[in-house]
Amino acid sequence: MKAVVMEARGGPEVLRYGDFPTPEPGPMEVRVRIKAAALNHLDIWVRKGVANPRLALPHIPGADASGVVEAVGPGVVGLTVGDEVVINPGLSCGRCERCLAGEDNLCPHYEILGEHRHGTYAQYVVVPAANVAPKPKGLSFEEAAALPLTFLTAWQMVVDKLGVRPGDDVLVMAAGSGVSVAAIQIAKLFGGRVIATAGSEEKLRRAKELGADEVVNYAHPDWYKEVRRLTGGKGADKVVDHTGALYFEGVIKATANGGKIAIAGASSGYEGTLPFAHVFFRQLSILGSTMASKSRLFPILRLVEEGKLRPVVGQILPLEQAAEGHRLLEERRVFGKVVLRVD
Numbered sequence: 299m300k301a302v303v304m305e306a307r308g309g310p311e312v313l314r315y316g317d318f319p320t321p322e323p324g325p326m327e328v329r330v331r332i333k334a335a336a337l338n339h340l341d342i343w344v345r346k347g348v349a350n351p352r353l354a355l356p357h358i359p360g361a362d363a364s365g366v367v368e369a370v371g372p373g374v375v376g377l378t379v380g381d382e383v384v385i386n387p388g389l390s391c392g393r394c395e396r397c398l399a400g401e402d403n404l405c406p407h408y409e410i411l412g413e414h415r416h417g418t419y420a421q422y423v424v425v426p427a428a429n430v431a432p433k434p435k436g437l438s439f440e441e442a443a444a445l446p447l448t449f450l451t452a453w454q455m456v457v458d459k460l461g462v463r464p465g466d467d468v469l470v471m472a473a474g475s476g477v478s479v480a481a482i483q484i485a486k487l488f489g490g491r492v493i494a495t496a497g498s499e500e501k502l503r504r505a506k507e508l509g510a511d512e513v514v515n516y517a518h519p520d521w522y523k524e525v526r527r528l529t530g531g532k533g534a535d536k537v538v539d540h541t542g543a544l545y546f547e548g549v550i551k552a553t554a555n556g557g558k559i560a561i562a563g564a565s566s567g568y569e570g571t572l573p574f575a576h577v578f579f580r581q582l583s584i585l586g587s588t589m590a591s592k593s594r595l596f597p598i599l600r601l602v603e604e605g606k607l608r609p610v611v612g613q614i615l616p617l618e619q620a621a622e623g624h625r626l627l628e629e630r631r632v633f634g635k636v637v638l639r640v641d
């Protein structure tokens with residue numbers, strides 16, 4: 299098969315388009331003919347060797363995809379060749395206490411497609427049958443591929459960790475990112491008043507189109523004061539953040555007394571400074587978040603089909619141009635998802 303393979307750790311140039319053995323499905327697995335694969339920041343961390351630095355090379359990155367079931371392994375029921383599916387990138391043992399409690403993203407064997415095993419920048423991928431779900435009707439393959447990782451991540455942050463409800467002022471950092479595009483919509487759906495930040499007027503305009511009530515340009519050093527002003531001096535009750543070291547102090551200062559901050563990444567850097575006095579004196583909760591239970595994809599897909607949530611595809615490139623896609627993502631030049639079309 300054709301695939302984009304990472305032959306070393308480093309810049310986008312380590313991604314090479316070429317031939318790779320087509321994987322065979324084992325028991326309880328399916329092979330999906332990929333039609334579209336979406337990029338995530340995770341792919342950049344994997345490429346650089348920050349995420350899973352011991353990963354064996356060569357490696358195929360990519361967590362998200364949509365496609366068509368092309369072969370089913372022994373024991374698979376309920377899936378047929380030809381089914382149009384989206385791939386759920388969270389992989390877990392399926393039989394431990396955490397998995398059986400529906401907390402599979404806390405499984406000791408938890409893995410993410412493309413981070414721990416070969417991913418979706420390819421014509422074919424093999425995944426457990428539990429990791430495919432029906433593609434929502436009315437969505438293109440590119441739109442469907444743009445859903446799983448970011449909407450799962452945003453769902454757990456907004457719904458499960460922050461418990462957003464009507465009356466909450468919800469700060470969503472970096473509105474142009476895939477996770478934030480999802481978080482703005484989910485927070486609105488659960489009744490929050492959304493304040494979105496971004497670094498350009500164009501991205502702020504797009505955030506408003508998605509439903510953000512207020513927008514703040516965080517290129518300004520005092521951006522957090524604007525968040526406080528917009529909330530009557532109180533700050534945001536709930537915060538969705540994955541921006542990392544560069545903005546962390548501002549995030550803390552933009553949060554209301556007793557507020558909750560969910561963190562699902564650190565795009566601008568992994569090492570920041572924590573102002574302890576703010577945390578204990580103002581009783582802030584800082585909640586780490588990674589992915590979501592696989593089960594959360596079901597309500598997400600239903601809400602997408604009902605038109606209440608929608609993926610935002612910012613740029614579509616052919617699979618061969620994965621390296622260019624990484625550059626676009628790293629330079630934050632796209633609002634919404636960068637998606638690779640696979641022929």
Ligand SMILES: [Zn+2]
Nearest residue numbers: 391394397405
């Ligand atoms: Zn498990």
